[in-house]
Amino acid sequence: MASPLIILSFFILSFSAPSYSSNQTDITSLLALKQAIHFDPNGALNTWNRTTNFCRWNGITCGRKHPDRVVAIDFDSQGMMGSLSPHIGNLSFLRSINLRENSFDGPIPQEIGLLRRLQFLRFDNNSFSGTIPENISMCKNLVYLNLIDNKLSGNVPPQLGFLYNLQSLYLSANTFSGRIPRSIGNLTSLKHLSLAACGLNGEIPESLARLSNLTFLQLGGNNLTGTIPPGLFNISTIYHFGVDSNNLHGSIPSTIGRTLPNLKLLGLAQNQFSGSIPISLANASLLEELALSLNSFTGLMPRWFGKLLRLTYLYVGDTLIEDDISSISSLTNCTNLQILDLSEIALSGAIPDSIIGNLSVHLEFLALARTQVHGKIPPGIGNLDGLTYLNLRENYLEGPIPLSIGRLFNLQFLDMTGNELTSDIPSTFGN
Structure with missing residues (x-):
């Protein structure tokens, strides 16, 4: 039979052992992320060392059910410069990552697709370049994806259409080429779609009319042609409808003010729209911004x-x-x-x-x-x-x-x- 002294010693060792040693994968991955950042003006990474429990590191949140696993990284507006290490893909419990308003450059690692629990990704206002990783479509739980104002190029990957839980997709202010993927119309949970000023061309896919929960639509500042799919004017939840600064033509449906009763912004400026300005807009009593300039309205x-x-x-x-x-x-x-x-x-x-x-x-x-x-x-x-x-x-x-x-x-x-x-x-x- 074990003596009381041995039992007491076991409990002391159990509670005094550092918790960070139980998860070397997350520690190693985080330190690799730190190594890829070469400028940290606010000292946000000063606490990132092995003498402190990594769950107490600045910008890190660990889970409640899994207290030794990283679930969130938040370095919003820290002025950091560097790249994003592929080791990000090893943080398999990660649900949220926010790097907004920094100066990260280089590609978005393909390993981002390994984060199957990821729900929130915010990389806007950085200098990421290259293409959007196609395998980001493996992040099936993603609800929010914001890549606005980077230097991303290539086509908008059709694979984004597999992110069935996505509610917000922001890709504006990049240098993409090609068309708006028809597969975006598969994202029937989508509420916010921002594809402004990002180099897209071709026609607006009719499939976007399937986005029945859409409230925010911004496609302005591209080189879109053709007419607006009629079904878009029937999504009654839309309050922001912006297609300004394109090469769109045709007339605006006479019923627009009744079918879009929640309109707060209607941006049609700098296109080739013709016909009369629909009188039904008088019913859009919530309208705050109306941009019709540089068209052929009569x-x-x-x-x-x-x-x-x-x-x-x-x-x-x-x-x-x-x-x-x-x-x-x-x-x-x-x-x-x-x-x-x-x-x-x-x-x-x-x-x-x-x-x-x-x-x-x-x-x-x-x-x-x-x-x-x-x-x-x-x-x-x-x-x-x-x-x-x-x-x-x-x-x-x-x-x-x-x-x-x-x-x-x-x-x-x-x-x-x-x-x-x-x-x-x-x-x-x-x-």
Whole structure:
């Protein structure tokens, strides 16, 4: 029979043994990650040494069920420089890795596909290069994938379509080539899809219309062609719909304001859309940003703009709209309006003082360049004391420059060239 002293000695040894020695795989992998980082300005890795339990290392979280296994790495905005070691694939219990806003470069290791428990991956705002590893599709539990603003190239791998649990896919601001994979339409749990400014071309796949849970869609700043698949306009959950700065054409469905009732942002600017601006948008009462500029929309200035009481940004410039400048009178109802761009559309007539002076007190940006307006600049413009940008360039304005412009103390940009103004520059400009 063992003596009490032997039993006591066993318990002392059991509780005093360092816990980190029970998992050499995670320790070795973490130290390999550290070795691949050559600049750590905030000293985030100072605690990464063998004298401290690795579960207490800065940026490391270990599990509750498996207290000696790493489940999360978080080095958000630490200014680190270096590469990501392939040893990352040995952290088999890892569920979350966040390296946002650092300067990691080189490829994303293929070994990332070994992390079968991974749910959250955030590498945005770094300098990762090369292609997206195809075997990332083996991370079947992935819910969030963010690779925005890196130097990734090649095609967007169709294998991403196997990530059936994915809810957020952010790939914007990279240098991909090729088309949007049709397989993205298989991600029926997807809520956020961001593929803006990343070098994609070809048509928008009709399969995207299967993303019935989508709330955020951003495809702007590419070289997409063709028309928008009609089914995308029937995903009633969408609140952000951005396809600006492409080569898309066709008309916008007349029912858009009813089929997309949750719209907060509609970005269609800088394409080749034609036809009239759908009157049903008057039903989109949540709309805050509406960008229609640089298209071939025709017809009159919509009076129903005034029903969009939450509107903050309105871009209608450089379209084929024709009307009298008094048609903007309904915009005085938009008391949250901050940006109003009506440049290069045919809005003839004199600018009514009663309208211009009653625009939103929050207005910061007003562009009426090349609109064919004439008459005097209304003194009421001085009431817009929040203006930082005022462009009245190349119209038929005449008479003196109103002294009230001198009250625009926040003004940073003023252009009135190409008019028929008379008199001296007012002394109030000294303000």
